[in-house]
Amino acid sequence: xxxEALYETYGPMVLRRCRQLLQEESDALxxxxxxxxxxxxxxxHLTADYPSSLLYRIATNLCLNRIRDRSRRPERVDDELVxxxxxxxxxxxxxxxASVLRRLFGGDQESTRTMAVLHYVDGMTxxxxxxxxxxxxxxxxxRLRGLRRRLQDLLHKDEGIEL
Numbered sequence: 001x002x003x004e005a006l007y008e009t010y011g012p013m014v015l016r017r018c019r020q021l022l023q024e025e026s027d028a029l030x031x032x033x034x035x036x037x038x039x040x041x042x043x044x045h046l047t048a049d050y051p052s053s054l055l056y057r058i059a060t061n062l063c064l065n066r067i068r069d070r071s072r073r074p075e076r077v078d079d080e081l082v083x084x085x086x087x088x089x090x091x092x093x094x095x096x097x098a099s100v101l102r103r104l105f106g107g108d109q110e111s112t113r114t115m116a117v118l119h120y121v122d123g124m125t126x127x128x129x130x131x132x133x134x135x136x137x138x139x140x141x142x143r144l145r146g147l148r149r150r151l152q153d154l155l156h157k158d159e160g161i162e163l
Contacts, residue, residue: 003036003043010055013055017056017059018059018062021067022066031062035059038058061110064113114133
């Protein structure tokens, strides 16, 4: 697998994906580089049949992991304080939304989160999501239906939450 050719061809696509999910230029650039480092490390085990899908999936998973890690532990204490001050007006609604998301995704497989992002954020069809995650469209539909049901249950329990 020619990683340099992949980078030249698909680098801009991967960077756009990372920008979309991370919403910070420096993080997106780092994540893009990490995507190709992963490909370089695993090039003997990867096939180049559908490189854009492979790179898109790696970028999505890597960015979702970074977002999850970022929420678990801020890089510096100062960063956390600055972030809290910056969103002081929205703190209550953000805390409530974060609580709902933790409860919503708490017991799910990581692939369910990936499916939700691909379908609801990226606007992919159920079949496109199924192709990306290696499941059937009906399996994706079933998982997302269960996710929606749990969200409705959570919203009914916490009626004060507005999303």
